[in-house]
Amino acid sequence: MVSEKLNAILIRALPRRAYVQATFLLLWLDPLNLRLHNICGPVFHCYSCPLALFACPIGVIANFSALHIFPFVAVGFIILVALLIGSLFCGWACPFGLLQDLASKISRPRLRLPGWMTHFRYVVLALTVILIPALFGIENNFSICMFCPAGALEGAIPLIGGQILRGGEFVWMNPV
Amino acid sequence: MPAKKYKLVGCGILLVLGVSFLVYGDFFNTRPVYPKNKVQPNQESELFLIREVTYGGVALDRLNQIRQTYTDKPLNFCPT
Numbered sequence: 001m002v003s004e005k006l007n008a009i010l011i012r013a014l015p016r017r018a019y020v021q022a023t024f025l026l027l028w029l030d031p032l033n034l035r036l037h038n039i040c041g042p043v044f045h046c047y048s049c050p051l052a053l054f055a056c057p058i059g060v061i062a063n064f065s066a067l068h069i070f071p072f073v074a075v076g077f078i079i080l081v082a083l084l085i086g087s088l089f090c091g092w093a094c095p096f097g098l099l100q101d102l103a104s105k106i107s108r109p110r111l112r113l114p115g116w117m118t119h120f121r122y123v124v125l126a127l128t129v130i131l132i133p134a135l136f137g138i139e140n141n142f143s144i145c146m147f148c149p150a151g152a153l154e155g156a157i158p159l160i161g162g163q164i165l166r167g168g169e170f171v172w173m174n175p176v
Numbered sequence: 177m178p179a180k181k182y183k184l185v186g187c188g189i190l191l192v193l194g195v196s197f198l199v200y201g202d203f204f205n206t207r208p209v210y211p212k213n214k215v216q217p218n219q220e221s222e223l224f225l226i227r228e229v230t231y232g233g234v235a236l237d238r239l240n241q242i243r244q245t246y247t248d249k250p251l252n253f254c255p256t
Binding site: 071074075076077080082 | 190191194195197199202
């Protein structure tokens with residue numbers, strides 16, 4: 001009953017979804033400079049972005065895998081968010097979802113992927129977030145944080161942009 | 177009807193699991209950092225978790241410096 005009402009509200013709000021996402025983006029961009037990186041956020045927003053309010057759950061799990069420590073807080077938080085809110089955050093609040101929505105407005109030939117590819121995300125999760133960081137360390141080039149598109153778009157580009165705006169040297173930062 | 181019951185039970189188990197993980201990680205899964213100036217040779221590079229998420233983890237490097245990982249890295253750190 002509650003989910004039906006929520007669905008009805010969301011369907012009515014669908015044309016204004018971009019505004020909702022943009023409002024949430026303002027929140028994730030840490031306007032008050034609180035930098036609550038001790039808290040795992042429920043969205044895909046790289047903590048290394050100079051404007052990140054929370055820590056990225058995927059980044060936390062990958063880094064903890066590299067340390068061979070089970071991330072109880074991050075996993076517990078993800079379980080609770082998934083249970084109580086589901087994937088609602090992905091479509092309505094996640095900054096990366098907003099970027100994907102904006103990218104989808106660009107006209108281009110659409111590729112049709114085979115059905116089994118929908119399960120490929122679990123392979124990516126198991127390999128790049130858990131196994132590769134655990135076995136080869138977080139600085140391995142196939143660890144998620146080293147090639148994460150959210151990290152590049154939300155972390156690297158704002159940092160480089162900031163450097164350029166400050167009149168600094170153009171440096172592609174890489175700690176390795 | 178049984179399907180709904182199983183779904184509720186599954187949700188309950190997940191809820192308990194999630195809350196347990198959060199409580200355990202927040203209040204019990206912590207260990208003291210080994211004193212910086214009293215590191216034994218065989219304890220170099222051993223990882224110590226002081227607090228989950230807040231510090232991610234702490235490693236002592238070969239120079240006995242505490243190397244904090246992930247969430248306490250400097251502002252200009254960016255892996256990509």
